[in-house]
Amino acid sequence: MANTSAVYARIDTNLKDSAEDILSKLGISPSSAIQMLYSQIVLTKGIPFDLRLPSAKPLAVGAMTREQLDAELQKGVDSIKAGKVYSADEVDATLAKEFGI
Structure with missing residues (x-):
């Protein structure tokens, strides 16, 4: 059996449900998604997406x-x-x- 550890996180219920609905449609379990995120963090040696404040949308x-x-x-x-x-x-x-x- 693989050497595994549990990860516990408290997140907003609506966010969790929405994300898990999308993951289900993709055929990916929440555990697999977290495994993918952690793998990308290791590969990129950081968060695998931009973290920045959103730009203000241009005014019409x-x-x-x-x-x-x-x-x-x-x-x-x-x-x-x-x-x-x-x-x-x-x-x-x-x-x-x-x-x-």
């Missing part, structure tokens, strides 16, 4: 006040005057990375 133009829109447009004009220009591909990559869009 239609939700901005006139003053907010003017301020954002002025930032763009100032950026261009300062020589800070970006290709459409660079902008798309930044939006995808920071906001997932």
Whole structure:
């Protein structure tokens, strides 16, 4: 028999149920999922995903006040005057990375 140890954790019931529902659909037991997480921690020598505060979502133009829109447009004009220009591909990559869009 394999040398195993028990891991005990207290988590929110709704979170547990939601996660276990997804794991069940994937055909993975909660124990296997925890084993996978621990294996990735060892392999990567750290948490296997980014831990950072979420970026604020960009505000839709239609939700901005006139003053907010003017301020954002002025930032763009100032950026261009300062020589800070970006290709459409660079902008798309930044939006995808920071906001997932």
